Amino acid sequence: MTEHATILEIAGLAKRFGGLTVIDGLNLTVGEREILGIIGPNGAGKTTLFNLVAGVLQPSAGTIRYAGREIGGLRTWDRCRIGIGRTYQIPKPFAHMSVFENVLTAAVHGAGKSIRAAREQAEAMLALTGLAADHAQPAGQLTLLDLKRLELCRALAIGPRLLLLDEIAGGLTDAEVDTLLGIIQRVHEKGTAIIWIEHVIRALRKLCHRIAVLHEGAFVTIGEPGAVLADSRVKTIYLGE
Amino acid sequence: MRRHQHLSIAGGRIVLAGAALGLAVAPSFLDAGGLTVLTEFLCLLVLALMWNLLAGYADIVTVGQHAFVGVGAYAFYGAVVLLGVDPYLAFAAAALMAFAVALPAMVIVFRLRAAYLAVGTWVVAEVLMLIAGKLPNFGFGSGVSLPVRVAREFGARPDVRFATIYWLAFALAAATFASTWLLLRSRIGLGLTAMRDNEEAAGATGVNLVRARIICFLWTAPFLGLAGAIITLQKLRISPPASFSIIDWTVFVIFNVVIGGIGSLEGPILGTALFFILREYLAQLGTWHLIILGSLSIVIILIEPGGLWGLLRRVLGGDLIPVSHRARPGFETNRKS
Numbered sequence: 001m002t003e004h005a006t007i008l009e010i011a012g013l014a015k016r017f018g019g020l021t022v023i024d025g026l027n028l029t030v031g032e033r034e035i036l037g038i039i040g041p042n043g044a045g046k047t048t049l050f051n052l053v054a055g056v057l058q059p060s061a062g063t064i065r066y067a068g069r070e071i072g073g074l075r076t077w078d079r080c081r082i083g084i085g086r087t088y089q090i091p092k093p094f095a096h097m098s099v100f101e102n103v104l105t106a107a108v109h110g111a112g113k114s115i116r117a118a119r120e121q122a123e124a125m126l127a128l129t130g131l132a133a134d135h136a137q138p139a140g141q142l143t144l145l146d147l148k149r150l151e152l153c154r155a156l157a158i159g160p161r162l163l164l165l166d167e168i169a170g171g172l173t174d175a176e177v178d179t180l181l182g183i184i185q186r187v188h189e190k191g192t193a194i195i196w197i198e199h200v201i202r203a204l205r206k207l208c209h210r211i212a213v214l215h216e217g218a219f220v221t222i223g224e225p226g227a228v229l230a231d232s233r234v235k236t237i238y239l240g241e
Numbered sequence: 242m243r244r245h246q247h248l249s250i251a252g253g254r255i256v257l258a259g260a261a262l263g264l265a266v267a268p269s270f271l272d273a274g275g276l277t278v279l280t281e282f283l284c285l286l287v288l289a290l291m292w293n294l295l296a297g298y299a300d301i302v303t304v305g306q307h308a309f310v311g312v313g314a315y316a317f318y319g320a321v322v323l324l325g326v327d328p329y330l331a332f333a334a335a336a337l338m339a340f341a342v343a344l345p346a347m348v349i350v351f352r353l354r355a356a357y358l359a360v361g362t363w364v365v366a367e368v369l370m371l372i373a374g375k376l377p378n379f380g381f382g383s384g385v386s387l388p389v390r391v392a393r394e395f396g397a398r399p400d401v402r403f404a405t406i407y408w409l410a411f412a413l414a415a416a417t418f419a420s421t422w423l424l425l426r427s428r429i430g431l432g433l434t435a436m437r438d439n440e441e442a443a444g445a446t447g448v449n450l451v452r453a454r455i456i457c458f459l460w461t462a463p464f465l466g467l468a469g470a471i472i473t474l475q476k477l478r479i480s481p482p483a484s485f486s487i488i489d490w491t492v493f494v495i496f497n498v499v500i501g502g503i504g505s506l507e508g509p510i511l512g513t514a515l516f517f518i519l520r521e522y523l524a525q526l527g528t529w530h531l532i533i534l535g536s537l538s539i540v541i542i543l544i545e546p547g548g549l550w551g552l553l554r555r556v557l558g559g560d561l562i563p564v565s566h567r568a569r570p571g572f573e574t575n576r577k578s
Contacts, residue, residue, distance in 0.1 A: 094434070097438060098567075101431070115566065119566075138327070
């Protein structure tokens with residue numbers, strides 16, 4: 001991990017749904033120039049963790065500090081406004097708006113710009129994510145790949161300091177994953193911290209500074225990708241060996 | 242978009258503009274009966290535009306819209322008859338009172354969601370109607386007529402009066418439409434449209450859902466109150482069951498918006514127009530008129546949840562009333578990454 005200030009600090013985080021404990025006393029620190037990968041079997045609590053950080057769910061216990069500030073009391077849009085951007089594993093486009101308007105909304109409301117100023121930002125993000133040619137399409141008519149691009153594009157248009165990517169590479173071909181890696185690399189170089197939930201290990205190995213393994217709501221191990229992926233415990237949990 | 246679609250959209254806009262022009266000059270060629278129907282049409286159009294803004298965009302599916310119509314009616318009567326305010330100024334009283342009632346009513350809107358909200362708004366409206374029936378100066382439960390002197394202020398002869406009331410309704414409908422169109426074109430409208438399509442994603446994209454709901458709810462109240470005042474002026478009477486009529490000011494309005502197409506500006510216009518056309522042609526059938534209307538709405542919803550406008554829009558390929566934002570022309574070729 002590089003020597004930088006902390007962007008996200010999670011302590012003792014827990015989430016229970018009735019008797020079911022999904023996140024169980026989780027601790028995590030993410031540096032402001034870091035790319036952290038999270039892997040784990042289905043049902044490990046990965047998306048729940050994102051929902052807690054983004055404010056969709058309220059924790060049963062624990063604290064989340066972002067940029068040195070406790071954000072437990074903030075609603076989703078406030079967390080977005082201070083720079084937490086996210087993508088959804090199952091895309092949630094504004095289906096009846098154009099691709100451009102989807103991104104414009106993020107630049108206006110997420111980045112707090114006027115429509116005029118947001119226009120430029122939206123256009124730049126569309127170009128960056130390879131969606132420029134589709135700008136006038138209704139978002140509901142996009143293919144899955146383009147919907148994933150739109151998820152990323154919209155999250156980038158808010159001007160994130162912390163980007164939460166939820167299985168953005170799932171279902172893509174190798175060539176498409178490579179394109180995506182290039183985009184994520186560029187976003188990171190501009191100074192965005194990234195937490196990336198992914199099953200495509202190859203992608204994580206290439207970009208992540210650390211990988212964390214989530215199992216039954218807690219981290220089994222966190223560390224340098226090579227070491228984590230070679231860990232016998234990880235193989236047992238993740239690959240079921 | 243194909244060429245014939247551009248032509249159809251242009252054609253659709255001409256029809257819409259022609260209808261608006263027709264409404265603008267209606268008093269010069271229509272008799273009192275025709276003007277009365279058009280006045281009712283314009284008032285119901287205002288109610289449809291407002292219900293659509295709440296239910297179609299802000300996800301506030303209210304069944305208590307008639308409350309604000311009734312409050313506007315009673316405030317108008319109170320101001321003009323009991324307080325002796327200038328009749329035209331009394332309209333301001335109607336708008337302000339509706340707004341004042343909306344402030345505490347908002348507590349319900351923000352505590353309840355979905356079906357609970359529908360029931361909650363309905364209960365508030367019914368309670369307000371019952372309170373109206375307890376007001377001694379407003380004729381208790383049976384209501385009271387507007388004095389002749391007040392009616393005369395809007396025209397000594399009936400034909401002049403009908404034309405004046407029509408103009409008031411026309412002005413209200415035009416103001417409601419224009420301001421709502423501007424709202425939807427603004428940054429708030431961009432957020433509302435995103436909410437319409439996916440509320441969770443809108444929140445995650447920075448749209449303040451609570452503030453958007455507050456704006457919409459408070460936005461609609463004065464327009465509804467003004468509609469109530471004009472309806473009172475036309476009927477020359479207030480009474481709890483008529484001024485606070487859930488059937489006339491909420492149920493029919495919901496039908497119109499749903500048939501026309503919820504979550505668009507075209508939908509409420511189309512739906513309200515269809516409602517009046519059917520009413521004029523089918524009214525002599527009595528109850529059958531309502532049975533046909535109900536069946537028609539169910540058929541339309543089953544075929545296309547986006548209503549008539551949803552169907553038409555697929556054929557036309559675009560909006561007649563542009564609220565969308567576009568990228569600058571040619572940007573995608575200028576900057577290839």
